[in-house]
Amino acid sequence: MARLAQVTSSRNREVVAGFDNYADAERAVDSLSDKGFPVEHTTISGVGLRLVEDVLGRLTYPKAAGLGAVNGLWIGLLFGVFLALFTTNAVAWFAVILWALLWGAVVGAVAALIWHALSGGRRDFLSASQLIADRYEVLVDPAHAERARELLQTSQS
Incomplete structure (x- = not known):
């Protein structure tokens, strides 16, 4: 406030x-x-x-899945590193992180596909916005x- x-x-x-x-x-x-x-x-x-929005391209299902997977990788990495702190050896540490990355990518891709499907074709393009004075x-x-x-x-x- x-x-x-x-x-x-x-x-x-x-x-x-x-x-x-x-x-x-x-x-x-x-x-x-x-x-x-x-x-x-x-x-x-x-x-x-003024708000300027540059349209970068069409958002297709494969692009949505790919972008969702990349976002999911970051979240998976975060969880993986946190969970790996509780492991006792290096092999388990890497295994936990790799599994978290894999599941993060899968969940991210599925979530992005569902979100894109639920949009019903509205705003099916990628863009970058900036505020200009x-x-x-x-x-x-x-x-x-x-x-x-x-x-x-x-x-x-």
Whole structure:
């Protein structure tokens, strides 16, 4: 709840600088930090946000099973290593991990196939989403805004 209060308080902050990309805004805040500015009074805000989703391809049953198996491998590895901690020799240790990997892949593939079948053909494609901003603004509490502007001006000179 405290984090929500911090985020919503940025509405009272003043814009002290604007940038075309996040890296430049991040460098500006880092510069303020290097100069001893109290950066806890600072926010980097993306302006003009839009969600961009790139479609990577069709999601078929074999692809769903393969992706599910890979996810299941990770879960199987986690369980396998945990269970292997209770074994007494190296052979049993490797056997437990291999069985857990195998069962993780099988369960993951089956679960993904069921999930894909239950979707009924809706959203049967793979995609990658990202949130993109048109520009980024550095905002500072009003009590510290003028000092931040001065420090950013000297760092650009």
